[in-house]
Amino acid sequence: MAGEMASETRYRTTLPATGHSEVNLCSVLSLGKDLSKITMPVMFNEPLSFLQRVAEYMEYAKLLKQAALETSPLARLQRVSAFAVSAMASNYDRLGKPFNPLLGETYELQRDDFRIICEQVSHHPPVSAFHADSDDFIFHGSIQPKLKFWGKSIEVHPKGVVTVELPKWNEAYTWQNVNCILHNVLVGQIWMEQLGVLEIKQHGGANLKAELSFKSAGCHSKDLHRVEGFLVDQDRKRLAYLYGKWTESLRACEAALYEDAVERIKRERSPQNSPGHKKVLARLSSLKVGAFKPLHQDAIDESDLPSDVDGVTVDEIPGSTLLWEVTPRPPNSADYYQFTTFAMSLNELEPELKEHICPTDSRLRPDIRKLESGDQDGAASEKSRLEEKQRVSRKSSKHKKNPPNESVPRWFLKGTNNHTGLEDWLYQGGYWDRNYADVEDIF
Template sequence: MAANTVHRTSLPVPGHSEVNIGSLLSLGKDFSKITTPVIFNEPLSFLQRIAEYMEYAKLLRLASLETCPIARLQYISAFAVSGLASNWKRFGKPFNPLLGETYELQRNDFRIICEQVSHHPPISAFHAENEDYVFHGNIHPKLKFCGKTIEIHPKGMVTVILLKWNETYTWQNVNCILHNFLVGQIWMEQQGILEIKQHGGINLKAELCLKTAGWNNKDLHRVEGFIVDQNGKQLSYLYGKWTEYLRASTASLYEEMIERTKQKSKSSQNSLGHKKVLAKLNSLKVGTFKPLHQIAVDESDDYHCMKECTTDDLFESMILWEVTPRPSNCAEYFQFTAFAMTLNEIEQGMKENLCPTDSRLRPDIRKLENGDQDGAATRKVRLEEKQRDRCKIRNKKKVSSEWIPRWFEKRVNLYTGFNNWTYLGNYWDRNYDGIEDIF
């Protein structure tokens, strides 16, 4: 793995993405197939956005160190949730990868290689590893404009293998919804069921619900759910916000909290009447996080004072993951996290060994990063034309015109039964003979 390196803390020049793109889109149109102006882009390729999964790779190492299978799944769940955090307030569209484009990233504790293996439909494959785990998958993003919202569907299965335990975990990412693209303040939510299955152990499963904001935003960013066994028995309660943290408690403590809350609520209802209790509950301010059955009743005054209790008040819970605060100047740099700031930098001594198809070498992304929007737009058009020309040349050949990726090939995932693009294992040999010129 790469040695310790001091990475940059900002981009070369400030910049931001335009977000009102409604005028470009037709209702129900698949946004991933639209060529958008660079003013709507952030200076990263989608392959680099995939690499942001690894910002909290330490959670995979922590999972591999646990002797308890429930604890391992807790950390895997935290890793799955942490991969969503960098999306918060990131409204710029990453550049669509060119066919054959690659991106590599090495840090002290992991290395990852990504490749664009298909253009129609757009499919990105990735493979990350260290001595404790393997993390791989395919992402086939679909972006659809629907009235006032844009829905981002990150289709594809991702997989973690804990080598020491011979355990495999699989899941699909949830959808991201961007609201108010036409008028008003834009905001986002991740929503859906995040189901993480364990294979090869005792077949546990994490079932996490990423809540919709609701009419009063009380559930905005909220995550909660359980780890269950094969029979559906609840073993651990997980809760938090995908923008901030994930915590864990035993299911038994969760049930105790529910029972205490029910008893206190019942006592209050006998004194106040059901309608008054509901009115008081509805008047409560929204806290940093409130799980199901979050209200307890303190009978200390005339109204039997309704007390707001968070899970931290009621649980002996442990923090699995907390988000790293973003740089104070992130609003000036596309809302990038500190990790994202480093993804397009070419470190000292890197260029000699870098694959010629690496995203860092894309001239359009580099020009946008340097504040040259016009130059970025011109180079983007040229790259897309060059890609179409390469496709035409392949089609004219008598042999098969199908693109053959260099570093991945299709294989059946034994646990899901789906055909996935799987890493061939030879990228880090640094043999770039025959690499096609795509830039």
């Protein structure tokens, strides 16, 4: 399959025009409003479809390739955990809202080491399904994003389970992403945090589990963006400790090294048997987990998660392994919606690519293309036209076999995830055959 993928080329590092997304939502929203159910002005958007944001998962796909090369189940889980954390790094400082995909919209992306196809499989509720594959791994799932405005903050709830399969080892890994909170969207310094517990289950083989806590912290806290937790076996024995910041890097070490580091810090900071020291000992195994724990997850014994109470925070531990480090953003990122270098390339449309992509591909959306080129008024006009066209199409479908609220996706069908037992959207194959006959004209 690697031979079918696009050869590595040099991708663009700027957009056709500079641009910045507005953030102040006071004039258009009310408290508790679900942003996924309303039409937002174009000034709040960045020039990408949500399907393209889903494809940003793959920026650090090399971590999955590395996982497939590991001979130890523990080492494979570490690499997959790093991949799960790395997928959040591109969110940092990205204040623009991606365009809501139209029903039936698709997006494909090919690189030397993977290819991914995404499709908008439902409009109400909005659901985006995706399937990525390579010689070493399969990555698939669906996301039903919910965005809510709470006066001072916006909460992004990425509902949906994602799955990584490593065929060589007959293993799979499943998880649901934690929530993203954007603070001070009306007044003050805007800051962002990922919040909650990320549980990654390993299916097959050793059946290990990663339990990572994304810390809640103020915008000036030294623990802002911090993530840490343990990899445990079926008996909940701690095997490894993972730690870092989702905006920077993730490291791993043996659990014993973490325990030694905690004891050293305790000895340095608290006299033996002092009230303060006893307080640390009493509370060391406690953890205040954020209020947004994914509903599908099993109950997690919070006493088994790391703690940073009373200032006991473990920084870099000697003997740790660097699993992942973020790629620095280009110097001009602030002029282009805070895009990463990877994001800069997602809407690039070269002539040879235009000849063979599906007519429903996000790159062909005129509203996104106009915003990317700096034509905000033109983008708003095209956005309104596409939304009206979609409404007319849905009304006309009332007279057809399928009701308007039921989507009939081209490339995905509802089925059961064999690893979780939950209903999901599963790829049916055929997209890369390039047979796009009878594809609906949605643009």
